[in-house]
Amino acid sequence: MPWIQRTVVLSPQPRGFQLVTREIVSALPEISELSVGLLHLFLQHTSAALTINENADPDVPLDLESSFSAIAPEDFPHRHTCEGPDDMPAHVKASLLGNSLSIPIHNGNLCLGTWQGIYLCEHRNQGGQRQIVATIQGE
């Protein structure tokens, strides 16, 4: 099986932790053809992030947003403020959370646990489209 690599574009999302498992999987139908492998997702931005977290209770993404905004607060004495008060905290959160994920593939499905979902963490107030380079390898 050759390598598969494709850019997945996510539509603009409001600030916060947004579940995107379904969008990602539906953009990558080749996952279903692999018995074993790895999916690598690489977000090409520095003011948003990718993470895996609880996919069921809608309070969880709200608590993640308020928690990360407390850890990297807007009232911190930043130098890099030209793009607004949400910009430099977005860069801090991007490094706290990370911009890539690797997820195993087994029998045509992502090996996510029962309660695991893929989140786009949009840290800007007006984030725009977000590009992910998806790379799949397997057999």
Next chain:
Amino acid sequence: MPWIQRTVVLSPQPRGFQLVTREIVSALPEISELSVGLLHLFLQHTSAALTINENADPDVPLDLESSFSAIAPEDFPHRHTCEGPDDMPAHVKASLLGNSLSIPIHNGNLCLGTWQGIYLCEHRNQGGQRQIVATIQGE
């Protein structure tokens, strides 16, 4: 060399940062057969995490536990509190630390630095067993 993929079950651990390098390596004897490759570990949970840190001084995991519990404190005004005060902070720590690791393999061994060990970060007071999907590729 084909892909190797296997679930590794870690026995219940008390809350804190627990060194599991030996358990992981002994569950994956195929590492010793590879001259070059990558081991991917994917924890299928959202209230625990995997990280690499200092493997020698037993004070380090205690300081990691107290530091991460200060960064994501239990007295934060969370909405998602139905599973107890340790639950939502556990989700925050899971995203701060991440649920997966990729470690290079060289000449039959993991390429860990002298002071590096693999930690299971158990963030729940009563965590139970934890499942890791291990995926190995190499030659």
Next chain:
Amino acid sequence: MPWIQRTVVLSPQPRGFQLVTREIVSALPEISELSVGLLHLFLQHTSAALTINENADPDVPLDLESSFSAIAPEDFPHRHTCEGPDDMPAHVKASLLGNSLSIPIHNGNLCLGTWQGIYLCEHRNQGGQRQIVATIQGE
């Protein structure tokens, strides 16, 4: 195409977030020969880290340094203090940021976004050389 694996040694850096994209890429000329693949970088240390962040404004790495030093402060009541007040915060930051990166390769280049650069996060006041195991796979 066989696997490529090599140790890249970074010269000692002052404490802070240091852009090393150029050093990494120039040490790995094989990237230019691949049409598709993945580069994995694994830092073999527990008091430094690797991250991807904004590569343009020199204020950003200064703000990242001050932000992470506020999140993992030196005046925290740590037990592991024998190597100085910067040591245990360095371990906390190492786990917050992570010690490895996976970056997709496309048409002979790393698929970094326009504003993305690779940072070595040196958390020690006197860090010394830092070793990275680079593993490349592709075709």
